[in-house]
Amino acid sequence: MSTPSDDVLLDIHRRMVRIRTFETEAGRMAEAGKIPGALHLYVGEEAVAAGVMVHLSNEDWITSTHRGHGHLIAKGGEFDRMFAELFGRATGYCRGKGGSMHISNMDLGMLGANGIVGAGPPIAVGAAFSTKYRKTDRVAVTFFGDGASNEGSFHEAANMAALYKLPVIFVCENNGYGEYTPQAKHQAIVDVADRASGYGMPGVVVDGMDAMAVYEAADAAIERARAGDGPTLLECKTYRFFDHVGVRGMGLTYRTDEELAEWQKRDPIHLFEARLAELGVLSKDDAVAIHEEVLAEVRAGIEFAEESPTPDPDTLLDDVYA
Amino acid sequence: MAEAEQRELTYVDAIIEGARTILLEQDNAFIAGEDVGGAGGVFGSYRGLLDEFGPERVVDTPISEEGIVGLGVGAAATGLRPVIDIMFMDFMGECMDEIANQMAKMRYMFGGSAKLPVTVVTMSGGGRNLAAQHSQSLEAWLCHLPGLKVVAPSTPYDAKGLLIAASRDDNPVFTVMNKMSLANRGAVPEESYEVPIGKANVVREGEDLTIITYSRMVSESLSAADALARDGVEAEVIDLRSLQPMDMDTVIESVAKTHRAVVVHEAVRFGGLGGEIASQIQELAFDELDAPVSRVGAPFSPVPFSAVLEQAYLPNADKIVAESRSLIGA
Numbered sequence: 001m002s003t004p005s006d007d008v009l010l011d012i013h014r015r016m017v018r019i020r021t022f023e024t025e026a027g028r029m030a031e032a033g034k035i036p037g038a039l040h041l042y043v044g045e046e047a048v049a050a051g052v053m054v055h056l057s058n059e060d061w062i063t064s065t066h067r068g069h070g071h072l073i074a075k076g077g078e079f080d081r082m083f084a085e086l087f088g089r090a091t092g093y094c095r096g097k098g099g100s101m102h103i104s105n106m107d108l109g110m111l112g113a114n115g116i117v118g119a120g121p122p123i124a125v126g127a128a129f130s131t132k133y134r135k136t137d138r139v140a141v142t143f144f145g146d147g148a149s150n151e152g153s154f155h156e157a158a159n160m161a162a163l164y165k166l167p168v169i170f171v172c173e174n175n176g177y178g179e180y181t182p183q184a185k186h187q188a189i190v191d192v193a194d195r196a197s198g199y200g201m202p203g204v205v206v207d208g209m210d211a212m213a214v215y216e217a218a219d220a221a222i223e224r225a226r227a228g229d230g231p232t233l234l235e236c237k238t239y240r241f242f243d244h245v246g247v248r249g250m251g252l253t254y255r256t257d258e259e260l261a262e263w264q265k266r267d268p269i270h271l272f273e274a275r276l277a278e279l280g281v282l283s284k285d286d287a288v289a290i291h292e293e294v295l296a297e298v299r300a301g302i303e304f305a306e307e308s309p310t311p312d313p314d315t316l317l318d319d320v321y322a
Numbered sequence: 323m324a325e326a327e328q329r330e331l332t333y334v335d336a337i338i339e340g341a342r343t344i345l346l347e348q349d350n351a352f353i354a355g356e357d358v359g360g361a362g363g364v365f366g367s368y369r370g371l372l373d374e375f376g377p378e379r380v381v382d383t384p385i386s387e388e389g390i391v392g393l394g395v396g397a398a399a400t401g402l403r404p405v406i407d408i409m410f411m412d413f414m415g416e417c418m419d420e421i422a423n424q425m426a427k428m429r430y431m432f433g434g435s436a437k438l439p440v441t442v443v444t445m446s447g448g449g450r451n452l453a454a455q456h457s458q459s460l461e462a463w464l465c466h467l468p469g470l471k472v473v474a475p476s477t478p479y480d481a482k483g484l485l486i487a488a489s490r491d492d493n494p495v496f497t498v499m500n501k502m503s504l505a506n507r508g509a510v511p512e513e514s515y516e517v518p519i520g521k522a523n524v525v526r527e528g529e530d531l532t533i534i535t536y537s538r539m540v541s542e543s544l545s546a547a548d549a550l551a552r553d554g555v556e557a558e559v560i561d562l563r564s565l566q567p568m569d570m571d572t573v574i575e576s577v578a579k580t581h582r583a584v585v586v587h588e589a590v591r592f593g594g595l596g597g598e599i600a601s602q603i604q605e606l607a608f609d610e611l612d613a614p615v616s617r618v619g620a621p622f623s624p625v626p627f628s629a630v631l632e633q634a635y636l637p638n639a640d641k642i643v644a645e646s647r648s649l650i651g652a
Binding site: 124 | 378386388391392393394397398399402423428429434436437439468469471493
């Protein structure tokens, strides 16, 4: 296990702040009616994306979920082209064809957010097959939720990845809810990681609000994959601070304010900043400066999106086929 | 080359030769599916390939259609050229999300940044007493999905040539083979060649009506045309070869000559491609028609098991003759 350098710790921190700030502002834009369609925000789960992605390069692949902005940001996504996509502009990563639920960047190794729960794991198996076929040490990480762990696609992918010893890391972001249904009402287990043993791979549970814990567990899983020893199921216990869709979109009473407040006490960014302060890596002032710097970048991204042209209707049929 | 000198192969051997050609020509190509390796394919369509190319390139998979198609999508998006086998096309129900929502749409959703050069090989059709879940012709499901290409070879020549063309295409292409055609023999060149995707083949010329068809119904339509010819009715028979994209230019050119058209497929008539083809003919060549476009297809029923019922179910030359006679008022 490598101990992260100060630079790595600061890198993880910045990735988390980038996600939080982008998502918070995206939520505001949605509530202001500037972002059409459905928006699934990642606020609260930042430690997972940041703690995993800091280990990856652009040659490592990821598949994401409907809650995918955080994964793309942590993989290196740029705010201007991301906001442009959410706004449905021609300058967006998908030229306005995908939107929030399909945002992607092949150059960054990001095989798309995905509107279909559980669709990603089989695709990650294919990406990992590719890296193994080429005899590289690149890996594929597939993010999915507790809800998706009930989809057949997850089980087929887990079995195949273990069977072929493919370099896949199955990262379950267990935020306690499959849409609006609490975990206890959608599966009879507490730890999704228990399912790993059924496929012949290690299953690991970590505190998904603790970026350091995620970093360390991801490090071990990725090392194992790169060494050719096959997949790992890494379950990160986390929580979404906003609603399934939007910020507090539907006024549903499927969870209590008290429960939310309890989880917010363990805000992953606050926890990590306290840890970094303890270690003498990041002062309060420095942290504030980073938040402000990122917020300015987010605002510039929004401005870029707002000023960007909408797609030319003549591009409607472009890229149906290669 | 004279006809007598041409080598003949069965349809299934033509598939093997096409698959082998792909593996020889493209380093990034591999084959994956249930029993494609050790067993050589349940239809024998990959026989010998595991021994020649090894388990890295001829990959036996678990019985996991969604996983297999996902493997193809992920591998294709990251630079390989997978050939994915879905043993019976009836099994598409197990993997329709990866087909319809991932494979077909990824390029478009990503604004053109992804490329999905994946070939899917699957088997269609009844006639083997395999009943309702192993006998269907579900190509219309696929043709309804923008982003996919679909071909349906009727002969050994086309099976090899369309499979090779599919593998060289940078889009997802379904090659819908036919399980009753596996033992059919026909001329197949030894060298590598492509049958171009999107071009129909006029397999019989005639002046009196046009039969538009594909896959196994091509041979039934040719038999029907022979029967009609004995009564002095000359049918032109068009083998579409490619269902998506579809070569309507060739169809319209023929209808402009014959002024009558019957569309024939083994798939259930309701909601089948015949409706689309008939509709396009009347849109594009209404003034050329001397009669409404008619259709021959399976009745609105699951495929039955018992041979008597199955034969009653399947379209055949007699039914095509009857429909054609009715069409021309003979």
